[in-house]
Amino acid sequence: MAKLIKRITAIVVIFTILFISLYCFTSKALFLTLAITFGTTSYHFVMRLLVAYFYNSFINNKINYRNKWFSVSVREQQFYEKLGIKKWKNKMPTYDPRGFDVKNHSLDEIAQTMCQAELGHETIVLLSFLPILAGRWFGAYPVFIVTSVMAAIFDSIFVIMQRYNRPRLIKLMEKRKETKHIWK
Incomplete structure (x- = not known):
C-alpha cells in the first residue's frame, strides 16, 4: 500500500505541474480548474506522507x-x-x-x-x-x-x-x- 500511495502521489503532483503550466501558457479556465483539482489532491496526498514521515521520524512508535x-x-x-x-x-x-x-x-x-x-x-x-x-x-x-x-x-x-x-x-x-x- 505504501508504494501505491507514493506512486499515486507522484502522478498527481506531475499532473498538477502540467496543468499549472498549461494554464500559465494558455490562460484557459479548464486548465485552471484541472490545476486546482490536482493541486488540492496533491496537497492531501503529500500532506499524508509528510505527517507519516514526521511521526515515524520523531516518535517512531x-x-x-x-x-x-x-x-x-x-x-x-x-x-x-x-x-x-x-x-x-x-x-x-x-x-x-x-x-x-x-x-x-x-x-x-x-x-x-x-x-x-x-x-x-x-x-x-x-x-x-x-x-x-x-x-x-x-x-x-x-x-x-x-x-x-x-x-x-x-x-x-x-x-x-x-x-x-x-x-x-x-x-x-x-x-x-x-x-x-x-x-x-
Missing part, C-alpha cells in the same frame, strides 16, 4: 498507550459497536501492515503503533481543512469545503478503527500477563 489521550470510554466503545466496525474494519487498507504484524512485533509494540497511527490520522483530519484557505485566492469555497470535509471524514474512520481495536488489544495483553503469572 514509542508512545505510552496508557496516556489519557488514548483512553476509550465505555460510551465511546458502545458508539463504535453501533457503527458496526467489527464488520468492516478488516476491509480498510493499511499503509504499512508490517507495523501490526504479531509475528514481528509484541502486542505492546503494536499498541504503540496503533497510538501513532491514531495521532497521525488525527493530525491529518485537522490539516485536511487547510485547503479551504485556498478559496480566498481561487473562489469556489464550496469545492474546497466539500473536499476538506470528505478527507477529514475518511481519516476519521482510521482514528475510530484504532480507538476501537486498541482497548481490545490491551485487554488481550492483560489476559496474557495474568496467564503467565498463574503459571509461574
Whole structure:
C-alpha cells in the first residue's frame, strides 16, 4: 500500500505541474480548474506522507498507550459497536501492515503503533481543512469545503478503527500477563 500511495502521489503532483503550466501558457479556465483539482489532491496526498514521515521520524512508535489521550470510554466503545466496525474494519487498507504484524512485533509494540497511527490520522483530519484557505485566492469555497470535509471524514474512520481495536488489544495483553503469572 505504501508504494501505491507514493506512486499515486507522484502522478498527481506531475499532473498538477502540467496543468499549472498549461494554464500559465494558455490562460484557459479548464486548465485552471484541472490545476486546482490536482493541486488540492496533491496537497492531501503529500500532506499524508509528510505527517507519516514526521511521526515515524520523531516518535517512531514509542508512545505510552496508557496516556489519557488514548483512553476509550465505555460510551465511546458502545458508539463504535453501533457503527458496526467489527464488520468492516478488516476491509480498510493499511499503509504499512508490517507495523501490526504479531509475528514481528509484541502486542505492546503494536499498541504503540496503533497510538501513532491514531495521532497521525488525527493530525491529518485537522490539516485536511487547510485547503479551504485556498478559496480566498481561487473562489469556489464550496469545492474546497466539500473536499476538506470528505478527507477529514475518511481519516476519521482510521482514528475510530484504532480507538476501537486498541482497548481490545490491551485487554488481550492483560489476559496474557495474568496467564503467565498463574503459571509461574
